[in-house]
Amino acid sequence: MRSEETVEPDAAPDAAADAEADLNARFVAGDEQALAEVYRRWSPVVFTLALRSLGDRGDAEDVTQRTFVSAWTSRATYDASKARLSTWLVAIARRRIADTHESRAKIRALQAEMERVTSPDDLIRETPDLSETLLVANEMQQLEPDAQVVMRLAFFDDLTHEEISRRLGMPLGTVKSHIRRSLTRMRNRLEVTRVTP
Template identity: 45%
Template sequence: MTPRPSTCRSAEPADDELARGLAAGDEASLAVAYRRWSALVHTLAWRSLGDAGEAEDVTQQVFLGVWRGRHGYRPERGAIGAWIVGIARHRIADALSARTRRADLVASAGTALPLTGPGRDDPEAALDRVLLRTELARLPAPQQRVLRLTFYEDLTQTQIAERTGLPLGTVKSHTRRGLGRLRGRLGEEGRT
C-alpha cells in the first residue's frame, strides 16, 4: 500500500530550505513550520501554563512571532526548530508574567476596594475597578475631583458647582475632558 501524498514527509522541505522560504516571505513555508512544530509548541505551553486556551493563544503568538521575526533567524546560531522553541519559551514566560500581574491586581483590588454588590466574586470586575481607579488618579486634579464627586458621591453637575464654588460651565468642561481622557486611556488598555 502506497502512502497518500498528503502524509508523505519527503515532500516537505528540509529545515534549511524552510528557513530560506520563511526569510523570503513564503507563506507556504510558514504553513509547513506550523505543521512541523505547532504540536511541540502547544505541548510546551500547555505543560507550563496548565490551561489549554492559554496554550492555544501562546501557540498562535509564537507563529505570529515566527512570521514577524523571520528576518532575525540566523542559521549559524542553531536549527530553526530550536529558534521556534526559543520564541515559545519567551511567549510562555510573557503569559506567566501577565497571569501574575493580573493576580496581583485582583488581590490588591480585594484589599483596596470593598467588593460589594452582585459582582463581588467577579475578578474581572475587581480588575476593572483597579484600572479605573488608577486611570482616574492620572487625571489633572480638577477633573479628578469633579469625576469623583459625580461617581462616588452621585452628585449632579449643579450640585458639584455649588459644593466646589466652580462655575457650572467649568464643571461641565472638567467632566467632559476627564471622561474623554479616561475613555482614551481605558480604550488603549483594551487594545494591548
C-alpha cells in the same frame, strides 16, 4: 559495490540538510507555504511545551498562535548559522509562555489589590464581578506600551496628569491624549464585548 554502500548513508543526511536549508530560506523569504509547513511540523511541540508550563489548553493555544505570529513577523532576524529553526521557535515560545505567566501574576495582583481595598461589608452588599476585572485588565494589555504605562499610573497609582508628565518626562498634552484615546478604545471594545452573544 562497497563504494556505493558508503555513499548511500551519507546521501540521506545530506538530502535532509538540504531540505531543511531550503525550508529555512523559503520561510525567511516570506513564503507562506513554508510557514504552513513550519507550523505543521513544530506547532505540536510548541503547544505541548506551553500546556505543560501553563496547564491550560486555551492559554497553550494562544501561546502557540502568538509564537508563530512572532516568528513570522521577525523571520528576517532568524540566522540558521546560530540555531536550528526549531530551537529558535522554542526560544520564542518560552518568551510567550513567560509573558502569559507575567500577565497572570498581574491579574492576581490586581485581584489582591481589589480585595485589600474592598471592605467585607462591601463584599456582602455587592460581590465584585471577577470577569469584569479580568476583562478590563485584558483590555489594558491591548493598549500600546506608552499608553499602558500612562493608564497604570493614572488609575492604579492614582497620579494626576501633571505627576505622570513629570515622572515620565512626557508633555502634559501627550499624557492627556493617551488617557483620552485609551479610555475611548477600551470603552468601545468593552461595549462590543458585552453586546456580542
